[in-house]
Amino acid sequence: QVQLKETGPGLVQPTQTLSITCTVSGFSLTSYYMQWVRQTPGKGLEWMGFIRSGGSTEYNSEFKSRLSISRDTSKNQVFLKMNSLKTEDTGVYYCARAHRGPKGFDYWGQGVMVTVSS
């Protein structure tokens, strides 16, 4: 059974770095693209980037200078790191699974709420 679960810090101070882990089960990271999407009060749902089944990445230029996505296939984990956080980065961060091709993001994690505040 496919499962995704995000874990993260909850509260991060402005200018600091956010680190979130997405732990998956029921499928292999080498067979799917893994997406990161966030939902903020100011901008709604925003696509952040993905890591392909082969390990290469693509980022939304909105975040490119401060966003990094990586993975550890042996641990079935995907990582999001974003630096220079601002209060506007407060929101819920989701990981989601995607096939190659126009098949949508078929499984999502429950999301992790991140608050950026001093």
Added chain:
Amino acid sequence: DIQMTQSPASLSASLEEIVTITCQASQDIGNWLAWYQQKPGKSPQLLIYGATSLADGVPSRFSGSRSGTQYSLKISRLQVEDIGIYYCLQAYSAPYTFGAGTKLELK
């Protein structure tokens, strides 16, 4: 960036009514369009992918269609469990972009 203009922003409908939500893409995105439903406190759930294909486990009262760069989600007979916010997403070219959402309520 490709803009997805979603309408209406909110919609009030009665049980068993037909509901239609649309997304207009700012340029050609082929069939790289998906629809999601989100309920309060939950993650988005895939309803339709490839513009017209029903995701696994989604009731057949949901359907998707395409006319050029306009995409529509139709609920043929609204049920109580369909209440929520609906979003379209284009994944044709990065940055992928979501519509602003349609809040569906019961009349």
